[in-house]
Amino acid sequence: MVNTGPIAFFVPSLTVGGAERVTVSVANGLSKRGYEVDLVVSYNEGDFRSDVGGNVNIVDLGTRRIPGIGIGASVPALVRYLSRRSPEILFSQMTYANSIHMISQVLSGSDTVTISTIHTTLGMQEESKEKFVQWLQRHLAHQSDQFVAVSEGVANSVVEHVGVDREKVSVLYNPIPIPEVQEQAGESVDHPWTDSANLDVVLGVGRLERAKNFESFLRAFERVHTARPDTRAIVAGGGSKRTELERLAAELGIDDVVSFPGFVDNPYGYMANADVLAMSSIHEGLPTVLIEALACGCPVVSTDCPSGPAEILKDGEFGPLVDVDDDEGLAAAIQTTLDDPLPSDVLVERATDFAPAAVIDQYEAFIRNFVSVEDTNNLGSRSEPLSQS
Known part of the structure; x- marks a missing residue:
């Protein structure tokens, strides 16, 4: 005591x-x-x-x-x-x-x-x-x-x-409660794309607000999908920008390959079944979504925004970092990660530091x-x- x-x-x-x-x-x-x-x-x-x-x-x-x-x-x-x-x-x-x-x-x-x-x-x-x-x-x-x-x-x-x-x-x-995250990551996810061996899933998780910059995520994904038609994007989260983001997806011609399930009780199941998590934020503090994804063994890419991503990913050692609003750079980082992801055990080991x-x-x-x-x-x-x- x-x-x-x-x-x-x-x-x-x-x-x-x-x-x-x-x-x-x-x-x-x-x-x-x-x-x-x-x-x-x-x-x-x-x-x-x-x-x-x-x-x-x-x-x-x-x-x-x-x-x-x-x-x-x-x-x-x-x-x-x-x-x-x-x-x-x-x-x-x-x-x-x-x-x-x-x-x-x-x-x-x-x-x-x-x-x-x-x-x-x-x-x-x-x-x-x-x-x-x-x-x-x-x-x-x-x-x-x-x-x-x-x-x-x-x-x-x-x-x-x-x-x-x-x-x-x-x-x-x-x-970050790593064991609890990993336990929930093992639960099933009710989404058809996560179960398909023929699709690569690019995941975004967060509030649908300006700071998270999902506009850039969608523009980057449009580039990825053009190069790799077997990719799909899931944006999990709720917020005031949802209608605006859905409209942008339609304008980009990717509304049929982007899913907006809204707020999900268990984002870790999505992380465990995604091929890469992409974070497009303008600013953060210490973005726990990156650590949680690492704990699930999910490869990540992120903007090098202030603050936190560079510290979590050790200046790119555990996932690529790109400039904020660099849609082309984000798309390239996603494709590179899909082609050559880091081993899951390396990602999980980094998460345990938190x-x-x-x-x-x-x-x-x-x-x-x-x-x-x-x-x-x-x-x-x-x-x-x-x-x-």
């Missing part, structure tokens, strides 16, 4: 999303290692609610839904939580939640160590609300004891756009840098300062 005060995580809700998935995974991992963990939520709802471990204490702030305010309405309840509970350390997740956390920390006067976690590359935001939130975080940055970035590229963007020293930003990768055990080790080391920790397993007290790599 670890002897320390509560380790807390603040996330708006437990709805399906990358940051939410990571938060639950880290909270569960630390809880299993004996830490007392609070999972603080503005809204106690979402599909990930059932994934929270039994020893993790869910703290529902009971935030009212006020148009235009969003989780800003959580401030009074979060102030009360910090004043009453005074956790040793609190990790807030996502830029808006970070700002709410820092405001609440000031008002509470708590001694809690304040950690702001950044999941996406800053400076790429286009919407006015996103730009305002980034501006707000920059002006509150001095209230955060440390920033956690999910990749080196994200860390560099924090330095540039938040205006903090690099020593104040630590990189902790997202944990397995939960390794990442939770990193979180423990990080926590020990700020909190005096003792446990019954002789893990020792506070470690040497964590390297700000």
Whole structure:
């Protein structure tokens, strides 16, 4: 059992999303290692609610839904939580939640160590609300004891756009539940193309939104299909761009060889049965879809967007990287990968570098840098300062 005060995580809700998935995974991992963990939520709802471990204490702030305010309405309840509970350390997740956390920390006067976690590359935001939130975080940055970035590229963007020293930003990768992904990858997929030995399937997985740039994916695939008529494309995901993407597929003359199944409960089955996964994003943070595909033994190609793909794929060692919006380059990379894919065991081995055990080790080391920790397993007290790599 670890002897320390509560380790807390603040996330708006437990709805399906990358940051939410990571938060639950880290909270569960630390809880299993004996830490007392609070999972603080503005809204106690979402599909990930059932994934929270039994020893993790869910703290529902009971935030009212006020148009235009969003989780800003959580401030009074979060102030009360910090004043009453005074956790040793609190990790807030996502830029808006970070700002709410820092405001609440000031008002509470708590001694809690304040950690702001950044999941996406800053400076790429286009919407006015996103730009305002980034501006707000920059002006509150001095209230955060440390920033956690999910990749080196994200860390560099924090330095540039938040205006903090690099020593104040630590990189902790997202944990990917490799065994669970691989187990689900073995489940059957209800799609005729994945069962055909005569077809090569090019897979895209993600939200159908501008940042994922599936327009480029479709234009690249049109080139691939022209050269290789036995190829098919599956784009799994939901979002506001679906109708627009379906229209583009029709304009390109590939609507009969591109499938849009919408959001799928088990994308890993698709990954295990695809011949290549292509990611065409404009920007990311640490794109878990690439790691998940590797874990399924699926070859990948990706844009070299900020941030994460180059780190995951080790500058092309585990899959080709192409420029953003380079449809011709993406098509060529897909064809090269179809002709000469890396062995599945090589891809799976790379994915294990992001397995939960390794990442939770990193979180423990990080926590020990700020909190005096003792446990019954002789893990020792506070470690040497964590390297700000």
